[in-house]
Amino acid sequence: MAYYESIFIVRQDLSEKQVETLTNDYAKIIADNGAKIARTENWGLRTLAYRIRKNRKGHYVMFHIDGSHDAVAEMERQMRLNEDILRYMSIRMEELPTEPSVMVRKSDYDKGEAA
Numbered sequence: 729m730a731y732y733e734s735i736f737i738v739r740q741d742l743s744e745k746q747v748e749t750l751t752n753d754y755a756k757i758i759a760d761n762g763a764k765i766a767r768t769e770n771w772g773l774r775t776l777a778y779r780i781r782k783n784r785k786g787h788y789v790m791f792h793i794d795g796s797h798d799a800v801a802e803m804e805r806q807m808r809l810n811e812d813i814l815r816y817m818s819i820r821m822e823e824l825p826t827e828p829s830v831m832v833r834k835s836d837y838d839k840g841e842a843a
Contacts, residue, residue: 731824732793736816737786747787763795771831780814
């Protein structure tokens with residue numbers, strides 16, 4: 729099995745509940761293809777560096793996936809068909825990180841929850 733990090737951006741006009749539903753749908757696609765999701769992080773609504781399809785903001789979601797390339801390829805195929813997904817990117821990793829991502833640590837620090 730290989731390790732992957734996959735990040736996707738969802739349109740800004742979707743609610744948190746709709747983003748959660750999309751996240752669960754893609755997690756099910758991964759599970760149906762014999763892989764598992766080690767971690768899911770929802771980074772929330774963030775400003776984009778440039779406009780994408782007339783959107784200035786987007787909901788960011790990150791998966792850490794332990795599985796085959798076929799599972800990731802099927803998830804990306806489904807993302808290409810969904811017009812709510814603005815961008816996605818999956819990269820192969822040597823090992824999965826054990827700590828939360830920098831984006832989550834940064835948001836915890838901004839909220840005053842850092843130690």
